[in-house]
Amino acid sequence: MDLESIVKALNLKVRSGEDKLKAEIRGGYTGDLLSDVMANSKEGDVWITRQVHQNIVAVASLKEHAGIILVHGNEPAKDTLEKAVKGGVPIMVSDLPGFEVIGRLYALMSKTG
Amino acid sequence: MGGNFDNAGEVSSNIKTVLKQIGLPKDVIRKAALVAYESEINIVSYARKGMIRLRVVPESIMIEAIDEGQGIPDIEQAMQPGFSTANQKIREMGFGAGMGLCNIKSFSDVFHISSEVGKGTHLRMIIRASSAVLNS
Ligand SMILES: Nc1ncnc2c1ncn2[C@@H]1O[C@H](COP(=O)(O)OP(=O)(O)OP(=O)(O)O)[C@@H](O)[C@H]1O
Ligand SMILES: [Mg+2]
Numbered sequence: 001m002d003l004e005s006i007v008k009a010l011n012l013k014v015r016s017g018e019d020k021l022k023a024e025i026r027g028g029y030t031g032d033l034l035s036d037v038m039a040n041s042k043e044g045d046v047w048i049t050r051q052v053h054q055n056i057v058a059v060a061s062l063k064e065h066a067g068i069i070l071v072h073g074n075e076p077a078k079d080t081l082e083k084a085v086k087g088g089v090p091i092m093v094s095d096l097p098g099f100e101v102i103g104r105l106y107a108l109m110s111k112t113g
Numbered sequence: 114m115g116g117n118f119d120n121a122g123e124v125s126s127n128i129k130t131v132l133k134q135i136g137l138p139k140d141v142i143r144k145a146a147l148v149a150y151e152s153e154i155n156i157v158s159y160a161r162k163g164m165i166r167l168r169v170v171p172e173s174i175m176i177e178a179i180d181e182g183q184g185i186p187d188i189e190q191a192m193q194p195g196f197s198t199a200n201q202k203i204r205e206m207g208f209g210a211g212m213g214l215c216n217i218k219s220f221s222d223v224f225h226i227s228s229e230v231g232k233g234t235h236l237r238m239i240i241r242a243s244s245a246v247l248n249s
Contacts, residue, residue, distance in 0.1 A: 032207055033207055033208075033209075033210040033212070034154075034206075034207040034208055034210075035151060035154075035208065035210050035212040035213045035216055036210055036212060038147050038150060038151065038216065039147065039212065039216045039219075039220075043139075043143075049207075051206070051207040053118075053205075053206040053207065054118075054119070055118065055121060055122060055154075055206055055207060055208075056207070057122075058121065058122025058123075058125070058126065058150070059122070059150075061126065062122065062125055062126060062129060062146045062147075062150055063146075079119065
């Protein structure tokens with residue numbers, strides 16, 4: 001499954017990395033504590049968080065995540081967006097609360113693998 | 114470097130680029146990137162200034178994080194998962210879980226920490242590369 005199908009299915013707003021939406025997603029990870037995400041997320045994961053500070057771009061690119069989904073209507077901070085555009089890190093935004101985003105995503109990904 | 118979160122992660126990102134160019138195995142690079150990142154963030158969070166030193170030999174990568182700053186009064190306590198003195202500003206950015214040092218330790222093959230209150234902190238980590246190279 002690629003990011004593009006997730007964007008469509010969950011009606012996400014893409015804020016950066018539009019050209020990376022064909023990237024294959026291998027799994028997902030949820031967390032707002034960066035050292036937890038650094039230690040436990042994997043390459044190719046889509047990372048679901050509500051953190052909007054620019055450090056999320058550093059973490060996502062160090063870990064080679066497929067992309068970041070910000071939940072509950074959180075928008076990336078200005079410098080976060082600048083970094084994400086520059087580094088080609090997809091940031092997507094959902095108005096839904098985290099619980100719902102994750103639930104839908106999980107159902108979607110376990111269905112199609 | 115201390116206190117400036119705008120470029121936090123840049124050193125680790127450079128380290129990762131260099132290690133990739135050398136052609137080290139992925140899992141070695143993954144460990145090195147984590148170790149460097151957590152060290153870098155701790156310097157930015159808790160020290161006045163500091164540096165990250167990288168040394169690569171065929172068998173291993175050595176990463177050192179050396180800073181001038183407040184130092185750590187009780188290393189055993191600082192190493193405990195969940196212990197953190199991070200202030201509100203640091204926590205708002207998603208740091209301060211008290212996991213950084215434990216993660217550094219568990220992702221390194223050799224881990225050394227020394228610190229002097231009022232002077233600074235010195236971390237030395239070694240990540241073995243040789244066995245991984247042979248296997249890949
Ligand atoms: N370089 C340093 N100089 C001074 N104190 C430090 C330094 N590194 C760590 N500490 C102290 O040790 C504590 C634990 O550090 P650790 O990296 O494990 O967790 P944290 O930085 O608080 O949170 P996290 O890394 O999970 O975001 C810190 O809160 C701080 O008090
Ligand atoms: Mg830390």
